[in-house]
Amino acid sequence: MPSTMGSTSRDDLSRAGGARTETASGTTDETYADGTVRLLDEKGVRHPDPGLDRWLTDVDAGTDEARAALLALYEEMVVARRIDAEATALQRQGELALWPPLQGQEAAQVGSAAALRGDDFVFSSYREHAVARKRGVSPVDLLRVWRGVTASGWDPYAVNMATPQVIIGAQALHGVGYALGIQADVERGVVVPGEDGSAAVVAYVGDGAMSQGDVNEAFVFAATWQVPLVLFCQNNQWAISEPVTLQSGVPLVRRASGFGVPGVRVDGNDVLAVLAVTREALHRARTGGGPTFVEAVTYRMGPHTTADDPTRYRDASELDVWAERDPIARLASYLRAGGQLTDDDEARVRAAADAVAAELRAGVVAIEDPPPLSVFDHVYAEEHPTVRAERAEHEAYLAGFADTTIDTTTGTTSGEGADR
Numbered sequence: 001m002p003s004t005m006g007s008t009s010r011d012d013l014s015r016a017g018g019a020r021t022e023t024a025s026g027t028t029d030e031t032y033a034d035g036t037v038r039l040l041d042e043k044g045v046r047h048p049d050p051g052l053d054r055w056l057t058d059v060d061a062g063t064d065e066a067r068a069a070l071l072a073l074y075e076e077m078v079v080a081r082r083i084d085a086e087a088t089a090l091q092r093q094g095e096l097a098l099w100p101p102l103q104g105q106e107a108a109q110v111g112s113a114a115a116l117r118g119d120d121f122v123f124s125s126y127r128e129h130a131v132a133r134k135r136g137v138s139p140v141d142l143l144r145v146w147r148g149v150t151a152s153g154w155d156p157y158a159v160n161m162a163t164p165q166v167i168i169g170a171q172a173l174h175g176v177g178y179a180l181g182i183q184a185d186v187e188r189g190v191v192v193p194g195e196d197g198s199a200a201v202v203a204y205v206g207d208g209a210m211s212q213g214d215v216n217e218a219f220v221f222a223a224t225w226q227v228p229l230v231l232f233c234q235n236n237q238w239a240i241s242e243p244v245t246l247q248s249g250v251p252l253v254r255r256a257s258g259f260g261v262p263g264v265r266v267d268g269n270d271v272l273a274v275l276a277v278t279r280e281a282l283h284r285a286r287t288g289g290g291p292t293f294v295e296a297v298t299y300r301m302g303p304h305t306t307a308d309d310p311t312r313y314r315d316a317s318e319l320d321v322w323a324e325r326d327p328i329a330r331l332a333s334y335l336r337a338g339g340q341l342t343d344d345d346e347a348r349v350r351a352a353a354d355a356v357a358a359e360l361r362a363g364v365v366a367i368e369d370p371p372p373l374s375v376f377d378h379v380y381a382e383e384h385p386t387v388r389a390e391r392a393e394h395e396a397y398l399a400g401f402a403d404t405t406i407d408t409t410t411g412t413t414s415g416e417g418a419d420r
Helices: 007-015 064-092 106-114 129-135 139-147 170-188 207-211 213-225 254-258 271-286 316-323 327-337 343-365 372-376 385-399
Strands: 121-123 201-206 229-235 263-267 292-297
Touching (some): 064 106, 064 327, 106 129, 106 229, 106 271, 106 292, 106 327, 170 229, 213 229
Parallel strands (some): 121 201, 263 292
């Protein structure tokens, strides 16, 4: 690793952090062990690091602009949590089929997304709602796929972010492929790199994906071709009901070195550390330094999805430990201590979050169901005989209901079979 990620500064941050404790589930909490990078501790106290602080000059300057940048990070996290709470409520009320909550992971997502340039491209799993919002995806578009009205949710090229990938770990290979494309364009002169180098790719995975073949293959290809990629793992401690310690006896970051990829372990509940680490990794990627693996150690405070009951496998006392490390409260404490977050600021942020939630609810409830036969549209770029046959079969099925009328031009139906 470059000297800016030296072990001395990481050890200092580790000592500023916390002790090793045993959780009720029997897993070992080593959040601040093994050289984990941290700049804000649980109390919101800022610990300087010469190597990483150089990536935070815009938020450390003490100017009005720096205060605005810090408040923007705080607001992004608060709004992300409010969207998450509203989406969970919408699912419980029958407006969504499913929802994967992100509560507890706001700093890992907002901090890393804030490091991205507009021309960078993102590949995510199904939980990176805060990243998507930071890239410009509207709250309603975040929820379309979870309402079951579309196979996607937004135009990937409008925001330079692919739509969510549900197949665990597949997006890591997608990210490598896109990064290879960037590399090829630069080499052929199709794209001229900017002042800070070429565009780069961030592929987000969870700790459970680290045991998937796709992710390990992505490591191999990324290392072999030295592509401009940051593989960003949000280690939220649980892969559905399986603790991370069951799949790995060592911190996940150590796996990167086996592939010849630099790795850094960061406190994923510290938005400033995440921002600095991601900025450095992206700079390395853009300027020919190849891929980096980031393990952001965080925690999933809610269920894996709204179909999950974490009380069946997770002790409540574990939540108490992680509640003390809440990423939003941590940044708020830091800002308040420096006089950068007032009561008026907090009221404004809460009002903004509530407004987004209200807009989200109204937009989701107003979404109209698509015509039943539209499920066969856009499966392939050109008409495909198998899809054509399947469409005809389903059309015949719907027509079998006596009072069903089908508009073969639009694919819309009416009558008893319309809802089938």
